[in-house]
Each structure stands twice: as C-alpha cells, then as structure tokens.
Amino acid sequence: MCGDGFVDPDEECETGGTGSLNGQTCTSRGYYQGTLSCASNCTFNTSGCSYAGAVLVQASGSFSVGISPEDQTTYATLFLLFGSKSSDAKTVLVNGSEEDVKYPTSTSWQAWVFLSLGENTFTITQTGGRASSQEVQVTITRLVMADITADGIVDDYDLSLLATAWGSDDPLSDLNEDGVVDDYDLSILAARWSVTSL
Ligand SMILES: [Ca+2]
Ligand SMILES: [Ca+2]
Structure with missing residues (x-):
C-alpha cells in the first residue's frame, strides 16, 4: 500500500513514514544532477532532475x-x-x-x-x-596521468600548473581525485616524472 512506509514490489518509492527513495538518485535514474522525490502515488518524481551543468x-x-x-x-x-x-x-x-x-x-x-x-x-x-x-x-x-598541460610528457610545465592549483580542487591537478590539490598529488606527479606518450 502506498503511504505505509514500506517500498512494496509495485512501488518505486515511499511517501509514508520518513519516506524512501529506495536508494535511487537523479543520477541513477539517468540524469546528470538534481533532487529526486517521491510522488503521492509512490512513483518517482523526476521534475527536479536535469541535465543542466553537463x-x-x-x-x-x-x-x-x-x-x-x-x-x-x-x-x-x-x-x-x-x-x-x-x-x-x-x-x-x-x-x-x-x-x-x-x-x-x-x-x-x-x-x-x-x-x-x-x-x-x-x-x-x-x-x-x-x-x-x-x-x-x-x-x-x-591524458597520460599527471600530464596536466596535455603536451604528452610529465615535466616541469606540469609541476608549475600543479603548484599554481595548490589547495584548489582543479580536476586536472587533483591527480588522486580527493577534492584538493596537495602533496599527495605532488608525489604522484613526481613518481610519473618524464613519463611520455610521445
Ligand atoms: Ca605535460
Ligand atoms: Ca588530491
């Protein structure tokens, strides 16, 4: 029954109790971002989901x-x-x-x-x-990992870009993808020094 707080097999989500989206998000429903919600008939309401930003x-x-x-x-x-x-x-x-x-x-x-x-x-x-x-x-x-300049080799040009991006979340300098450019990324770049795709 819709509204009883439990996601039954014929329901996508639940409005009852604290509500449940059954582990789904806009992204898992195929969109880029946004906020998924549950409609009063226990089906997903994707009106808050969009491809904006992609x-x-x-x-x-x-x-x-x-x-x-x-x-x-x-x-x-x-x-x-x-x-x-x-x-x-x-x-x-x-x-x-x-x-x-x-x-x-x-x-x-x-x-x-x-x-x-x-x-x-x-x-x-x-x-x-x-x-x-x-x-x-x-x-x-x-790109070759740590080739921030996209010129095919990891060298001092990449190091200078990483230094410029220090402390930021610049995606190309954040080599380990933890959200910040810091000494972890520097150590990855150092370990990749002179690696080339040329
Ligand atoms: Ca480079
Ligand atoms: Ca990082």
Whole structure:
C-alpha cells in the first residue's frame, strides 16, 4: 500500500513514514544532477532532475548525449556517457553496439566506455521510433596521468600548473581525485616524472 512506509514490489518509492527513495538518485535514474522525490502515488518524481551543468550535445528533440564538464579531458580509463532519448526509441548504440548500454528509464540511457590515450570519439545513435535514426558524436581526451598541460610528457610545465592549483580542487591537478590539490598529488606527479606518450 502506498503511504505505509514500506517500498512494496509495485512501488518505486515511499511517501509514508520518513519516506524512501529506495536508494535511487537523479543520477541513477539517468540524469546528470538534481533532487529526486517521491510522488503521492509512490512513483518517482523526476521534475527536479536535469541535465543542466553537463556538457550536452543534442541531436534534435529529446535525444542528447551528456558528459560531465570536468571529464572532457580526463585521466580516467573508464568513463560514463549518458543522455536522454525519445521514449519510443528502441535502442541507443555506442559505436554501433548496444552491449554496454543501460536504460535507467524509458527516456534515458547510460553507457560505461573505455578510453584509450589521446582523443576518443564516440558515435551515439538512437534508432527506432518516430525519430528513426539520429546520430551524435562526442570526443573525450584521455591524458597520460599527471600530464596536466596535455603536451604528452610529465615535466616541469606540469609541476608549475600543479603548484599554481595548490589547495584548489582543479580536476586536472587533483591527480588522486580527493577534492584538493596537495602533496599527495605532488608525489604522484613526481613518481610519473618524464613519463611520455610521445
Ligand atoms: Ca605535460
Ligand atoms: Ca588530491
């Protein structure tokens, strides 16, 4: 029963008691950010969820590809692509494959992809439905770890950028991704000294 405080199998969430979102968030529902809530009929209310803040590439209508702004240039090998789709679109393909694509909702999709060093271009296609086939391309650059300047080698230029970013949360200088640029990041850079992708 909706409102009894327990998330039953036919409910997405609960309004009763202290309420429950059943462990879900806007992100897990396929959006970039926002605050998920539970409607009075115990289904999710995603009106507070959005793609605002993401780097969003839009084909047309409701089909879009998003990446988080700090991830356009990254050290990560594994990377999350996400976006919206038409509710009647049958499949979303990443580089021609649906293998790693998941659909948190009927209007969203997500896919974890691997990045090679350098530029990675992904072609995302929405097929089926009234919109027929739509295509969007995104490019994400993976850098050699600690190559903050993106010139292919870890050297004193990178050290000077890290020094400039000291104490900040600059994503490219925060090598261990703990939210602050400090001596941990410096030690990672030192250990990577002279490493090159050239
Ligand atoms: Ca460099
Ligand atoms: Ca850090």
